[in-house]
Amino acid sequence: MNMTLIKSIKDLPAEENLFPGTPTCAGCGGLLALRHCLKALGKKTVIVNAAGCFTLLSVYPFTPFQNSWLYTAMACAPAGAQGIRDALDILIKKRRLDPKEDLKVMVLTGDGVAYDIGLASTSGALHRNLDFYYICSDNEAYGNTGFQSSGATPFASRTGTTPVGKTSVAGSILPKKNLFEIWRSHNPPYLATISPSHPVDLINKFTKAETYKGPKLFINLSPCPAGWSTDPAHSARLAKLAVDTGIWSLKEAIYGDVRHTVIPRKFKPVEAYLKEQGRFAHLFKPVRQEDVIRKIQEMVDQYWNGIQKKDFIPA
Amino acid sequence: MARTREMLTGNTSVAWGVRLAEVDYVPTYPITPQTEIIETLAKWIYDGVMDARCVSLDSEHSMITAAGAASATGVRVFTATSSQGLLYGFEMLYTVAGWRVPFVMVNVSRGLSSPITLEPDHNDILAARDSGFLQIHCETCQEALDSILMAYRLAEDERVLLPIFVNMDGFHLSFTREPVEIPDIDEVRRFLPPYQSNHAFFKASQPMAQGLAVIGGSSYSYFKYQMHLASMKALIVYQEVSEEFNKIFGRSYNTTEGYMTHDAEYILVMSNSFSTLGKAAIEKVRKKGMKAGLLRLRLLRPFPDADLKAILKGKKAVAVIDQNISVGKGGIWYSEIAGALYHEKNKPLLLSFIGGLGGKNISAQEFEFIFNAMIKAFNTGEIETPRLLYTEGEWREMERLKSIAGKTYNK
Ligand code: SF4
Numbered sequence: 188m189n190m191t192l193i194k195s196i197k198d199l200p201a202e203e204n205l206f207p208g209t210p211t212c213a214g215c216g217g218l219l220a221l222r223h224c225l226k227a228l229g230k231k232t233v234i235v236n237a238a239g240c241f242t243l244l245s246v247y248p249f250t251p252f253q254n255s256w257l258y259t260a261m262a263c264a265p266a267g268a269q270g271i272r273d274a275l276d277i278l279i280k281k282r283r284l285d286p287k288e289d290l291k292v293m294v295l296t297g298d299g300v301a302y303d304i305g306l307a308s309t310s311g312a313l314h315r316n317l318d319f320y321y322i323c324s325d326n327e328a329y330g331n332t333g334f335q336s337s338g339a340t341p342f343a344s345r346t347g348t349t350p351v352g353k354t355s356v357a358g359s360i361l362p363k364k365n366l367f368e369i370w371r372s373h374n375p376p377y378l379a380t381i382s383p384s385h386p387v388d389l390i391n392k393f394t395k396a397e398t399y400k401g402p403k404l405f406i407n408l409s410p411c412p413a414g415w416s417t418d419p420a421h422s423a424r425l426a427k428l429a430v431d432t433g434i435w436s437l438k439e440a441i442y443g444d445v446r447h448t449v450i451p452r453k454f455k456p457v458e459a460y461l462k463e464q465g466r467f468a469h470l471f472k473p474v475r476q477e478d479v480i481r482k483i484q485e486m487v488d489q490y491w492n493g494i495q496k497k498d499f500i501p502a
Numbered sequence: 503m504a505r506t507r508e509m510l511t512g513n514t515s516v517a518w519g520v521r522l523a524e525v526d527y528v529p530t531y532p533i534t535p536q537t538e539i540i541e542t543l544a545k546w547i548y549d550g551v552m553d554a555r556c557v558s559l560d561s562e563h564s565m566i567t568a569a570g571a572a573s574a575t576g577v578r579v580f581t582a583t584s585s586q587g588l589l590y591g592f593e594m595l596y597t598v599a600g601w602r603v604p605f606v607m608v609n610v611s612r613g614l615s616s617p618i619t620l621e622p623d624h625n626d627i628l629a630a631r632d633s634g635f636l637q638i639h640c641e642t643c644q645e646a647l648d649s650i651l652m653a654y655r656l657a658e659d660e661r662v663l664l665p666i667f668v669n670m671d672g673f674h675l676s677f678t679r680e681p682v683e684i685p686d687i688d689e690v691r692r693f694l695p696p697y698q699s700n701h702a703f704f705k706a707s708q709p710m711a712q713g714l715a716v717i718g719g720s721s722y723s724y725f726k727y728q729m730h731l732a733s734m735k736a737l738i739v740y741q742e743v744s745e746e747f748n749k750i751f752g753r754s755y756n757t758t759e760g761y762m763t764h765d766a767e768y769i770l771v772m773s774n775s776f777s778t779l780g781k782a783a784i785e786k787v788r789k790k791g792m793k794a795g796l797l798r799l800r801l802l803r804p805f806p807d808a809d810l811k812a813i814l815k816g817k818k819a820v821a822v823i824d825q826n827i828s829v830g831k832g833g834i835w836y837s838e839i840a841g842a843l844y845h846e847k848n849k850p851l852l853l854s855f856i857g858g859l860g861g862k863n864i865s866a867q868e869f870e871f872i873f874n875a876m877i878k879a880f881n882t883g884e885i886e887t888p889r890l891l892y893t894e895g896e897w898r899e900m901e902r903l904k905s906i907a908g909k910t911y912n913k
Contacts, residue, residue: 231706235571245714247721255704256711257574259567260597266564269557270529270571271704277526277555277577284576288705308567311560 190398192391199386200226204253210243214419216426217241217324217409219383221295224322224405227393230254232291232320233271237264237305239297240331241324255290262304264294265312268319293320299329301406302338302364313373313402320396321404326411327363334414334466338364342486343479344466346414351469357479358469362486366406371440375402379439379448382408384426388437388448395439408435416465428460433487436494447494454491457484505689510682512675513538515643516582516608516668518682519650521552522690523606526577526697528556529568533587534620535672536610540582562591569605570598570665574712576699578654579605584672585612585626592629598665599634599729601713603702604657605665606650607635611774612672613860621861622671624774624826628834634729636666636736637802639773641759643680646670648753651685654694655743661735663701671775673861678775685751693750733804740801757806759798760813762788766795768876769814769850770869771822771839773799776858780823783869792873799835807842814843817850819876823891825858832856832888851879857891864891 193199204225211218217240225232230253236242238261245256259267272292278284294312296305301323312319328346329335336346341363345351349359370378376399381389396403408429410422417425429435430449434457437449458480461467470476510518516539520528528547530540546552559565562583569581583591588609598605609630611622627637638653640646649668657666670676702712716722740757748754761781763769772780777798784794797813797820814820824833831837836854843849855872857864868891879885904910 230709233704242715243717245711247714247716250711250714252711253709255709256714257571257704258713258715259571260593263564263567263594266559266567267571269559269564270527270568270573271575273527273529273555273557273568274572274575274577275704277572278575281526281553284705288707290704290706307560308564311564314560315557 190394192394193387196386199223199390202226202229204228204230206251209251210246211240212411212413212419214412214422215240215409216383216411216422217297217326217407219422220324220381220389220407220409221322223383223386223389224393225252225254227390228291228293228320231289232293233257235259235264235267235271235292235294237261237294237296237300238331239300239324241295241297242331261300263308264296264300264305265308265317265319265321268292268294269312269315269317272318291320292318293322295322296324297330298323298325298327298339299337301325302366306369309370310373313370313375316401318400319402321402323366323404323406324409325406326409326414328414330411330414339366343470343483345469346466356469356476358466367438367440370404371443371445373402374443375404376400376442377403377439379404380406380408380435380437382426382430382435382437383410384423384430385437385449392439392448414466416468417463421463425460425463428455428463431455432457432460433491434460436490457487505686506684507681508684509679510643510647511538511677511679512643512646512670513610513677514542515647515682516650516670517542517546518684519647520580521546522685522687523578523580523651523654523694524553524696525580526554527569527572527579528554529559529565529572529579529581530556531559531562531565531583531587533562533584535612535676536582536584536587536608538676539608539610543580562587563594566591566594566598566607569607570594570601570603573598573603573605573665574601574702574704576697576703578697580607581605582608582610584610585614588626589614589629595630595633595635597713600725601702602663602729602732603665604654604663606653606657607665607667609667609669610672610676611669619860621673622774622825623859623861624669627667627669628826630667631803631834634664634733636662636664636733636804637669638666639669639800639802640675641775641777641798643675643678644682644753645755646675647682647684648747648751648755651690651694652743652747652755654697656736656739658697659739660700662732662739664729664732664736669774674775689750693746736804737806755800757801757809758813759800761796761798763795763797763813765793767793767818768795768873769817769820770794770796770872771799771820771835772796773802773835774825776825776864779864780869783866786866787869787873792877794873805838805842810839810842811846814850815846816848818880819851819853821853821855821872821876823855823857823864823872827856827859836888851876851885853879853885854888855891856888862896865893867893
């Protein structure tokens, strides 16, 4: 396989396809990752969007992208991608479009769509082996509506619909769905988690993904100052903390075969990540909820214990 | 291939229309009684007799999205659904209409749940009345085939650029075989040139943002009203399209069909396949000396105000038979027609009947009841309240079913 992987941030592509001046919140970790994703994908990409924070990136008559754009609705962006991909293939086959005019098709959604309302249409696209990219910007709640709990919300997070109160001291009592495994069960050619704190890892994953035809899926953990109640200046650092504590594992699966691409040499305690965020503040004040913090630590440890038993090679 | 004649169901007639229109792309999802359409097309596509791609989507919601997105990329698209499926995809009807993508969608009408049922009425298609889709409603299999061809011409016209529904009744038309003339492909090509999208496409050299958000009511109002104006323009375009269709194929379809309306004093207003029952009733009552006629609604969006008024002007009484019910109001077309006639000087009395819900038959006896009601209204000048058509026999049968279900109450 002929691929050029990069080694340092100095090698990041200079190309910019997402320009500044968007209406997203200051310090949006999702936007930061999207900028890198579009460096990798290039200009010849049509973005198919579902309802979410990024929908307001393109408001008539402005768009911050070099790319084409189609806003669909909340549940069906992968079906929109299907229609565009099929139409481009038909036009090229029937010689009504120069193959040079072809586009990559990329779905862009948040976690509410990817984990919940759009799960069926994504499953359909994966089943049909649609040749497309999917970028899920996972800020672990419905961010655009003001931070309500989604299938991606982790245990103990406070959200608008899992508030902390007399009868619910922990916030959300449900664990985060494992979208990586849900998607992996469809056996797509390429599937990866990414983080805005690891742009080299991110770019290389897109480089690898490009060699496959079929679904190429990315889940980005997107620090969300507005919803997480964090300092907008700390988003990249928080993203890195998520990786360093083992809460967000950076990995890829090629036709279902999982490999971890970043393994912290020494895991930081989850507390380092939790205590910085307003959404977990109730775990520390007014009284420290030791049992909840311990449970989160155990969930992370259990994940990595399972991993370390396997023979994996970091890429 | 020259013109041929075959016995076709409503569904296969539609499929022939799609094949002759040389559609590029058919996203599908099955639902009774529409499925025969997509199965027929899939067979032709997989056999290689039709140069198109069909794909099975995961829901009607996805299907309509894929149809709209493909049309926004620049190919000619067809899709079909019915009833619950239409409602499942409902959000996307408004969305793709706003994209201004001119594809054709068939709805095979079927009553809406609950109770869940199979046979037709028009609450499904009328729920989509305000979506921005144009609507053509068909009475016969030939008309269904011809309407597909006309629909593409109408939708793709640069003055219109809106998606369009072709509607027909489930079972009564979808599964009824009638002799149908299949047009010659060269004649079809003369009538319907290949689709060339100048307003909506995706290609590398010309990035385009489609379907994007607006902030504020002034942009929103602007785009919505533009759709309305485009739809209204379709009335003019329809005349041109139907004249040309008539010239090439020798069949003529007006926006509204007047059946024995010229000298008529009393008019029934109906739509879709049950109009055939109405026409038979007209012939029968004419033999008894009543000057009656039937107006069949065909183009329902845009609403052909002028054509409708021209037929109804000066009539003694008009009875609208709505095969639908707006719960809490009554017949949907009754309200629309009353609105259209409001400012007319010489307007007829207007009576409202609800009939044929869930495919319930409209018997000769019920038509007779309507004719008598019209005469009585004219003679007395009094309009009775809207009526549900329901026979005594049907009532007794319902009582029997209720007693089986244990729902008889002591009087
Ligand atoms: S709410 Fe969160 S995810 Fe959405 S734009 Fe703001 S920071 Fe980004």
